[in-house]
Amino acid sequence: MGGLSLLAPMAWRNLWRNPRRTWITLAVVAVGLYSILVFAALLDAWARSSRDAALDVLIGSGQVHAPRYLDDQTIAQRMAAPGARLRAVLDGPSVEGWADRVRTPAVIQSEYKTLPAELLGVRPARERAISVVPRDVSAGRYLAGDADGGIVLGAHLAKRLKTRLGKRVIVMAQDATGALAQRSFRVVGLYSASQEDEDRFAFTGIEPAQAMLGIGTDVSEISFKLADDAGAPATVAALKAAGPGLDVRPWTALAPLTAAMNSFMEAFVYIWLWIMFVLMAIGIVNTQLMAVFERVREFGLLQALGMRPRLVLAEVLLESALLIGLGVLAGAAAAVATVLAFSGGVDLHFLARGAEFFGAGHVLYPRLAPAQFAAVSALVWALGVLVALWPAGKAAGSSPAEVMSHAQ
Amino acid sequence: MPSEAPIVSCRGLKKRYRTGAVETVALNGVDLDIAPGDFATLAGPSGSGKTTLLNLIGGLDTPSEGEVVVDGVRLGELGKNALTDLRLRKIGFVFQAYNLIPVLSAVENVEFILQLQGVAPAERRARATAALKEVGLEGMEDRRPGFLSGGQQQRVAVARALVSRPSIVLADEPTANLDSKTAGELIDLMARLNAEAGASFLISTHDARVIARSRRHIELTDGRVTSDSAAAREPA
Incomplete structure (x- = not known):
C-alpha cells in the first residue's frame, strides 16, 4: 500500500484544521531551537575567546619544560x-x-x-x-x-x-x-x-x-x-x-582552569538544550494531545473503515513530524541568519571588565558550525517526534465502537 | 428466501456491559442470519440493542457470548488487525452522523477505502468518481464535507460504503439527521443500489418509510429478536 501517499496529504491538511494551534506549536519549536543554536554559538565564541586569551599569549597548544x-x-x-x-x-x-x-x-x-x-x-x-x-x-x-x-x-x-x-x-x-x-x-x-x-x-x-x-x-x-x-x-x-x-604537557594540563571553563561551557550548551527541549516537549505533547482528544471519534472512524491502528499511529506521528520539522526549519534558518549577521563580531566593550573576569576578549566571534547545527536540529526533531508517540499511541488506541455509539 | 449460505450469521449472541457493580445486558441471545442480497431493517426502542448488534456484526466490538460469522469468517477467531482487514474488505458502514473525513474531498473520502485496499491510483479515482455519479453527486467530487449538505454527505457515505463492493452494508440510523425529502431520496438510493449491486443491507432505523421499503424487517426488544419477517415467510 502506498502508505505515505495516503497519509501525507491527510497529515498536512490536518495540521491546518486549527491554524492557531499549529502556529503556536511552530513558534514554540522554532523559538526553542533558535535559542539553543544561537546560545550554543555565543557560548562557543565565548569559550574560544577565553581559551585564546589564555593560550595565545604564551601557552600555545602545549609546552616542553625541564x-x-x-x-x-x-x-x-x-x-x-x-x-x-x-x-x-x-x-x-x-x-x-x-x-x-x-x-x-x-x-x-x-x-x-x-x-x-x-x-x-x-x-x-x-x-x-x-x-x-x-x-x-x-x-x-x-x-x-x-x-x-x-x-x-x-x-x-x-x-x-x-x-x-x-x-x-x-x-x-x-x-x-x-x-x-x-x-x-x-x-x-x-x-x-x-x-x-x-x-x-x-x-x-x-x-x-x-x-x-x-x-x-x-x-x-x-x-x-x-x-x-x-x-x-x-x-x-x-x-x-x-x-x-622532559616534561611535555598539553594546554589542558598547563591551564586547568581554562580547560575546566571550556568543558563547562560545552556542558552548559547541552544543559540549555535539555531545558529548552523539556519546555518544547511540554508544548508539543500538550497541543498534540489536545488535537488527538478532539479527534477521538475520527480515529475510531478510520479504524472502523479498515485503517489498521499502526497506520493511525503513523498518521498522527507524521503530523507531528511535519509540524516539528517546520518549526525546526524555521528555528534553524533564523539561527543561521543571526549567527551569520553577527559573525563579524559581537562587541562586549560595554561589559569589558566583566568579560575579562571570565577570561574572554572584548569581541566575540560567533561562527556557524554546520555539523553542530544539523545535529542539534535533527536531535530536537527526533526527540519531538519521540514525545509525540504518546498522543499518537492514544489515537491508535481509539475504539472504533465509539463512532457507532456516538451516532445513537 | 435464497438457499445460499448467509452473509452474516449470529448464534447465541450476548453482550453485557458492566459499570461498577451494575451489569447491563444489551443483547440477550440473538440468533440471526442475513442472506446475500437482503435489504433488512432492524428496529426497536432505544436501548433495545440495535447499535450493539451492528457493532458486533461489524467487528467493532466483541460479544460476551456467542458467535458472529461474516462471509464464512468467524470474527471471534480474528485478531485486531485481521478484524480491521475484514471490515475493510467485506463490510461497508453508513453512520447517522455521516462521519466523513473532514480534510478529504468527496472523491477522496470514497477513494480512501480503495487506497487502504491498495488499488492503483488511476483505477481508484475512476471507481470513486463512478460511485459518486451513482449516488447523484457528479460534479461535486472536489467538495469537502463542510461544503456539502447533510443529504449530500450521506450520499458520499453510501458511495464510500459500496465502492469496495462489500458483502454487507451496515447502516445505523442513516436517515435520522435528514429532512423527509432527503431521507426518502436516500432510501430510494439504497434500495436501488441493493437491487443493482446485490449488496446486502442491514439498516438500524426508527423511520417507518425505511421499514416500508425493506424486504425484511427485524424487531429487537430488550436484547432479543422479537419478530423477523423472514422467519414468518419461511415454510413450516
Whole structure:
C-alpha cells in the first residue's frame, strides 16, 4: 500500500484544521531551537575567546619544560636548547609553530618604582607564529631579532612603572649561579593584553636574556601550537619520545582552569538544550494531545473503515513530524541568519571588565558550525517526534465502537 | 428466501456491559442470519440493542457470548488487525452522523477505502468518481464535507460504503439527521443500489418509510429478536 501517499496529504491538511494551534506549536519549536543554536554559538565564541586569551599569549597548544620547572619556575630548572630529535617533531606537519624561550622571575625598576614581573627572552620570528603579543603592540615596536636588547612591556605595567617608550628600565633576576644579575633595557614597545598579562610579562631578545643570566644557549620552555587540537595526544607522545626526561604537557594540563571553563561551557550548551527541549516537549505533547482528544471519534472512524491502528499511529506521528520539522526549519534558518549577521563580531566593550573576569576578549566571534547545527536540529526533531508517540499511541488506541455509539 | 449460505450469521449472541457493580445486558441471545442480497431493517426502542448488534456484526466490538460469522469468517477467531482487514474488505458502514473525513474531498473520502485496499491510483479515482455519479453527486467530487449538505454527505457515505463492493452494508440510523425529502431520496438510493449491486443491507432505523421499503424487517426488544419477517415467510 502506498502508505505515505495516503497519509501525507491527510497529515498536512490536518495540521491546518486549527491554524492557531499549529502556529503556536511552530513558534514554540522554532523559538526553542533558535535559542539553543544561537546560545550554543555565543557560548562557543565565548569559550574560544577565553581559551585564546589564555593560550595565545604564551601557552600555545602545549609546552616542553625541564622536569621540575613547573614546581620551581626559575632559571635553575632550565634545559638545553632543542636538539635534532625534538626539532624533527616540532618541525613536523602537526605543529603549526613553536618557540623556545628563556623565562625567569624578575623585578623591573624605573626611576620611580620597582615592580615584580617575568622576563621572557624570546625569538621574535618564532613568537609571531604562536603568540598574539607581537601583533598586539600598541605603541613603539616589537623586538627585531634574537639579539634585540630592547624591552617590550605591557601597557599597564609601563603605566604603573611611570615609564614610557625610549626610557630605560633595570631588570634584576637570579643568574645561573644564584647571584643577582641585572641589566638595563630601553623600552622599545608596549603591548595590549589582559591587565593581568600586561602586568606580568616583559619581553626581550633571547640572546641578551641568556647572556644576562649566564645560561649559555639553555632555555626555560618550548611552546608549540598545533594545527589541530585533536592531534594533541599524538604530538605530546611524540615529543615525550623525542625528549626523554622532559616534561611535555598539553594546554589542558598547563591551564586547568581554562580547560575546566571550556568543558563547562560545552556542558552548559547541552544543559540549555535539555531545558529548552523539556519546555518544547511540554508544548508539543500538550497541543498534540489536545488535537488527538478532539479527534477521538475520527480515529475510531478510520479504524472502523479498515485503517489498521499502526497506520493511525503513523498518521498522527507524521503530523507531528511535519509540524516539528517546520518549526525546526524555521528555528534553524533564523539561527543561521543571526549567527551569520553577527559573525563579524559581537562587541562586549560595554561589559569589558566583566568579560575579562571570565577570561574572554572584548569581541566575540560567533561562527556557524554546520555539523553542530544539523545535529542539534535533527536531535530536537527526533526527540519531538519521540514525545509525540504518546498522543499518537492514544489515537491508535481509539475504539472504533465509539463512532457507532456516538451516532445513537 | 435464497438457499445460499448467509452473509452474516449470529448464534447465541450476548453482550453485557458492566459499570461498577451494575451489569447491563444489551443483547440477550440473538440468533440471526442475513442472506446475500437482503435489504433488512432492524428496529426497536432505544436501548433495545440495535447499535450493539451492528457493532458486533461489524467487528467493532466483541460479544460476551456467542458467535458472529461474516462471509464464512468467524470474527471471534480474528485478531485486531485481521478484524480491521475484514471490515475493510467485506463490510461497508453508513453512520447517522455521516462521519466523513473532514480534510478529504468527496472523491477522496470514497477513494480512501480503495487506497487502504491498495488499488492503483488511476483505477481508484475512476471507481470513486463512478460511485459518486451513482449516488447523484457528479460534479461535486472536489467538495469537502463542510461544503456539502447533510443529504449530500450521506450520499458520499453510501458511495464510500459500496465502492469496495462489500458483502454487507451496515447502516445505523442513516436517515435520522435528514429532512423527509432527503431521507426518502436516500432510501430510494439504497434500495436501488441493493437491487443493482446485490449488496446486502442491514439498516438500524426508527423511520417507518425505511421499514416500508425493506424486504425484511427485524424487531429487537430488550436484547432479543422479537419478530423477523423472514422467519414468518419461511415454510413450516
